[in-house]
Amino acid sequence: MHSASWHLTGQSDCQLCPMRQLSIFAGLTVQELDNLGMTVQDIHLPAGEVLYHQGESARHAFTLRSGVIKLSLESPLHGVEKIVRLLRHGDLLGFEGLNHSHPRYPHTATTLDAADLCLLDISELNRLSEDLPHVRRALLERWQRALEESEFHIVEVGAGKADACLAAFLYHWCGVFPDGAWVPFPMARKEIAGYLGLSSAHVSRVMADFKRHGYLRESGQRIMVQRASLRKIASGMH
Structure with missing residues (x-):
């Protein structure tokens, strides 16, 4: 039915x-x-x-x-x-x-x-x-x-600091698209938080920090990322 x-x-x-x-x-x-x-x-x-x-x-x-x-x-x-x-x-x-x-x-x-x-x-x-x-x-x-x-x-994603977890998630999510492309991203902060086991406030703070450093851009329900920078953060090299 x-x-x-x-x-x-x-x-x-x-x-x-x-x-x-x-x-x-x-x-x-x-x-x-x-x-x-x-x-x-x-x-x-x-x-x-x-x-x-x-x-x-x-x-x-x-x-x-x-x-x-x-x-x-x-x-x-x-x-x-x-x-x-x-x-x-x-x-x-x-x-x-x-x-x-x-x-x-x-x-x-x-x-x-x-x-x-x-x-x-x-x-x-x-x-x-x-x-x-x-x-x-x-x-x-x-x-x-x-x-x-x-x-x-x-x-x-489930291990390490919040910025590393979020960087790993964004790197993986955008990985199926060409580097530098705008990627569909309809998730609200609460969905990202629920997936990563973080608070919505923490996700918002880290996302804002990524934007300030130029690692991430958002436009509507799309994002563009610097995958090389996110990879370094995810691996603890930044």
């Missing part, structure tokens, strides 16, 4: 999709795509909408085509939201439903800006992953990438 907040905008054409090479169907031939026997729907959500809630039955998985989504969970001990991942174009989410032993979403997924996604049925994905080695291999590769992101969060 679809959430009332989802705006279904039509059926996806996986052959013509510009995100095809980043999707789980990247390794399939045109004939294999034609024979999938699976309908992929397009979804649009405005900023601030919940795609799914922690603990809900995981009936669908998603590919994020544009926008930024935060995955958060509520601490059972303190009732405080903790942001565990920040996702952007090409990332997958909701695939926990492929785990037959615990088919529930472990996080709440919320859009930080307007987002476009592909909607995939979990039961159909299970069938495809069993029948098509390319799909199964793509899913395993994406799980590995998610694990690497989590390890980065723990090792690089």
